[in-house]
Each structure stands twice: as C-alpha cells, then as structure tokens.
Amino acid sequence: MSLNTLPADARPREKLLARGPASLSDPELLALLLRTGTPGRGVLQMAQEVLDSFGGIAGLLHTTADDLKRINGLRGPAKRAQLVAVLELARRALTQQLKEREVFSSPGAVKQYLQLHLAEKGHEVFAVLFLDAQNRLIAMEELFRGTLTQTSVYPREVVMRALHHHAASVVLSHNHPSGTVQPSRADEALTQTLKAALALVDVRVLDHVIVTRGDSLSMAEKGLL
Template sequence: MSLKDLPPDARPREKLLARGAGALSDAELLALLLRTGTAGRGVLQMAQDLLDAFGGLAGLLHAGADDLKRVKGLGGTAKRAELVAVLELARRVLAEQLRERAAFESPTAVKDYLQLHLASRAHEVFAALFLDAQHRLIALEELFRGTLTQTSVYPREVVLRALHHHAAAVVLAHNHPSGSVAPSRADEALTQTLKAALALVDVRVLDHVIVAPGQALSMAEKGLL
C-alpha cells in the first residue's frame, strides 16, 4: 500500500503535522525520509524492512553509506545521502551538547556520541575525547586503528595530543567489532597504562567507554578505572 492509499489522518506527513513527531513510529519517520518505495513495495514496508535489516533504529543509525548501498531500493545516491546526512546531524547535535556543558552531566550523550562515531567500524578504533577544565568537549580524535593492545596504542602519542589541546581531562574510547562491550584484561591494562602516563602531565582520565552497535559500556561506572 502506498502512502496516498492511506486515510489522510494515517499518512505520516499529515500525522506528524497534526499530532507531532512523537506520534509516529520509527518506520513512519523513516518513510518520510525515504519518500518513495520500490516496485511492489510501498515506502512504509521498505522502511520497516530497512529497520529489520539493521536490527532497529540504533543499528540503522550506525550503518555507513556502503552498508545502505546493499539494501534493495537504496542503490542510488539520493536516499542514501539523506540517511547519512541525518546520521551526521545527530553527531553534530550531540557534539554541541558536549561542548556546551560538562560531559558527565550527560553520560548518555557521551555514550551516544561515541557510538555514532565508532560503533559501526569493521575494525577496532581507539579514540579520545579531549575535555577542558569544566569537562566540556574540545575535540574528538581517532588515534589508533587495528588490534588494540598496550603495544599498538602509544601512551606518548596520547599525551602529546592532550597537551596539544591543552586538555584537563580525557575520555578514552574504542569499539568492539565483535558486538560485545565486555572489557578484556588488555582493555583494563591499557586503561591503567594511559591513566598513569596522562597523570604525569596532570591530565585526568575520567572514563574509558567501549562501544558496539546498539550498546556502550563505561568502565568508570563498572568501577574499572
């Protein structure tokens, strides 16, 4: 069924304008972005299929342009570009929030921000959020890629970047492509090594966040810092 075949009050656009965005389901909101379906498949069905393919909205938000390209109906550039643009807007909104107030006044925003940046990577990425004295975001930098161990993440480089940004504190972060956010012994050892190195230049490690699609773990909240 196409959108024009629905009763006027059931069409996503009219429903949004009349009742607000909160009244729409994830599929209806996504259908507004997609606008049209494919032959034999209405846009609402296409939106639901897309959500199913990525395990819901969280999984879809972590999908990259190449991931979307493999979905039937998204082989062209227009729809994919719009979805990727929405993802980038979400990143920028979260970044603004972290720049305007102390990061740990909103730990969920920190996790969401890091998920949007790192969770969908096919390989491990180690990053750091550099924070000022009020714990507001100065910058996010991806520092290392590949299998992350004490020998592949260089404390000297992390310290140099912290000094470059005149950071007072950092939040360490990396992703687990396996999908599990449980910290390994290597993660714990690396955290302690970096914490000791940064303490020498009076930079505090506030947390080490591990992310995967749809989930994130704070080592500070787990008492592992």
C-alpha cells in the same frame, strides 16, 4: 506507492503534524524520509525492510552510504544521501551538546556520541575525547586502529595530543567489534598505563568507555579506574 496514495488518516506527515512525532512508529518516521517506495512495494513496507535489514533505528544510525546500497530502492544517490545526512546531523547535534555543557552532566549523551562514531566499525579503533577544565569537549580524535581483537596504543602519542589540545582531562574509548562489551584484562592494564602517563602532565583520565553495537560500558561506573 508513495505517501500521497495512502488514506489521509494513515499518512505519516499528516499524523505527525496533527499528533506530534512521538505518535509515529519507526517505519512511519523513516517513510517520511524515503517518501516513495518501489514498484509493488509501498514506502511503509520499504521502510520496514530497511529497519529489519539493519537491526532497527539504532542499527540504521550506524550505517554508511555503501551499506544502504544493498536495499532495493536505495541504490541511487538521493535517498542514501538523505539518510546519511540525518546521521551526520545527529553526530553534530551531540558534538555541539558536549561542547556547550559539562560532559558528565549527561553521561548518556557521551555514550551515544561514542556509539555513533565507533560502534559499527569493523576494526578496533581507539579514540580519545579531550576536555577542557570545565569538562567540555574540545575535540575527539581516533588515534589508533587495529584488528578485530587488538589495537596497539602508544601512551606517548596520547600524551602529545593531550598537550596539543591543552586538555585538562580525557575520556578514553574503544570499540569491540566482537560484540562483547566487557573489558578485557588488557583493557584494564592499558587504562592504568595511560592514566599514569597522563598524570605526569597533569591530565586526568575521567573514564574509559567501551562500545559495541547497541551497548556501552563505562569503566569508571564499574569502579575500574
């Protein structure tokens, strides 16, 4: 069943144009992208199944094209490509925002940006946001990858990349695939080690953000820097 077969007052597209996007439910918004369902399953039902499978909109934003293959109706490339493109647009919009304004004028955007990049990875990743003198984003780099519980981080490499980007400050970040957002003692020790190493080249550590699926923690806000 496609959107065109729904009653006029129940069609998401017409509802959006008449009342605005905020009037649509999550399944209705997703149905606009999917456009058609499968035999015996309407597009709104399919949209709800997709959301249920990935834990809602937040979970869907972290999926990959391969993840989407497990949904009947998304095994072909067209719809999967469309959904993944929306995710990439969200990433690029946040990147542009962070490059155009001071990072800490919108700390929520920083956390969203890092969650989009790191939260759904099945292995631990250590990343660094390199910032200019106005605290605007120069670049983000995933510098180290590890297992589910541990990443080997080399301070010398972090310092070298900061010098390469002529960074004035950095935001450190890593994910916890286990789902526990609280920093470990090892996380706190690593933060202090990197803070000391970067201070030698006059680069400030502004924060260390830990992300999990659906949650994030700023060590600066917790007074751990």
